[in-house]
Amino acid sequence: MEFTLVYKKEIIKNVFDFVIDAPEIAEKAKPGQFIHVLCGGRSYLRRPISICDVMDKKLVRFIFEVRGEGTKSLSNLNKGDKIDVLGPLGNGFSKDIAEDGEILLIGGGIGVFPLLNLAKEFNKTTTAILGFRTESAITITSDFVKTTKNLFITTEDGSVGCKGFVTDVLNRMVSEKKIGAIFTCGPKPMMKAVAEIANANNIPCEVSMEERMGCGVGACVTCTCNVNGKKARVCKDGPVFNAKDVNFDD
Ligand SMILES: Cc1cc2nc3c(=O)[nH]c(=O)nc-3n(C[C@H](O)[C@H](O)[C@H](O)COP(=O)(O)OP(=O)(O)OC[C@H]3O[C@@H](n4cnc5c(N)ncnc54)[C@H](O)[C@@H]3O)c2cc1C
Known part of the structure; x- marks a missing residue:
């Protein structure tokens, strides 16, 4: 259309x-x-x-x-x-996986974009941790200021916010308070690291996968990733999956 x-x-x-x-x-x-x-x-x-x-x-x-x-x-x-x-x-994030505790939205680079609509749905109750390479790569953080309870920015070079990775902030939070859910989107190595922390601490976590896509409606099977040991289509079965089910190394 x-x-x-x-x-x-x-x-x-x-x-x-x-x-x-x-x-x-x-x-x-x-x-x-x-x-x-x-x-x-x-x-x-x-x-x-x-x-x-x-x-x-x-x-x-x-x-x-x-x-x-x-x-x-x-x-x-x-x-x-x-x-x-x-x-x-595709299938989006499931708000209802959230248990009692802090709800975290963790995004990296262009992966921060789908998290904004989710922040709005949670109505200023979430904490966003958004990671970028450097100051000039930072986008739409002012939208997250308006739609979340707390916002942490990390940059790899320390030009803005905390120097390092989103997982540095995540590890600190996990040791300090109960986390009710994590929703994450960004580069695969980032999501893999976030999923490992979530899984090790029994925190419900959803990841939004990105693969090169063809038809977008499940027919061509181009955009597969390994979920529960089987090929899952990012376009039709995802892009959002339970972090426990995804094999990031395949
Ligand atoms: C579910 C989903 C949601 C997305 N949401 C966004 C978004 O909100 N904003 C955004 O900027 N991008 C997003 N992308 C990525 C975007 O689709 C690609 O950047 C785009 O398809 C590239 O098309 P192109 O013709 O410009 O580049 P191409 O000429 O097709 O490719 C240029 C380069 O990018 C690489 N590339 C292309 N597509 C992908 C991919 N999916 N994953 C990894 N590398 C790729 C290619 O290997 C090549 O090196 C999303 C992808 C998926 C699967």
Whole structure:
């Protein structure tokens, strides 16, 4: 279906914040789900992008980094242009895994985007731990200030917030208080480390996996990852899985 691009901003170099007027998607979207976007140019396959936010039951916000041909073409669109988008797709986060205790949203790099909608659903009761390489890679932390109870930022070079990784903050928190659930999205090594801490401490944890995707609806079996020893499709069975079930090394 085609929707109109109503807002476009390059928020940091090569990272674009888009809003489309898409009530059909907005009404159904759940945190952690994604849309499949026809990017135009020479890119014939759709590209998956997480739903970052839904506003006024009709606006859908997504933020993407320019990586290759598809996202480059998408970034060339302008306000008023039409975009062909399928969605919402996939299985999102399950709020009800949360037990008593602190609810943590742990994101890294472009993985912070799907956590914003989840923060809104938890209505300022969560703590977000967001990790970036350096100051110039930091995005949408002001949105998390508005939607969470606490926000910790880590950078690898210490240019902003705590120097180090999200897991440094997580380990400290685990030793200090009861954690009720962890929801995480980001680079695979980060999610693997978060999942190991969660599993070792019996904390319910969901991870949002990212694999190269083809059809987006479960037919082509391109985007598989190892879940419970079997091939699971990120697009149809995920992208969100229980951290206990994922083999990150396969
Ligand atoms: C469920 C899901 C949600 C996503 N949400 C977002 C989001 O919110 N914001 C965002 O910026 N990106 C997101 N992505 C990643 C995004 O889909 C890719 O960056 C995009 O498809 C790249 O397309 P391209 O044509 O620009 O690059 P291509 O020319 O296809 O690839 C450029 C480079 O990126 C690598 N690459 C492409 N896709 C992936 C992938 N899925 N995983 C790892 N490496 C890849 C390629 O190997 C290549 O090196 C998500 C991916 C998935 C699976």
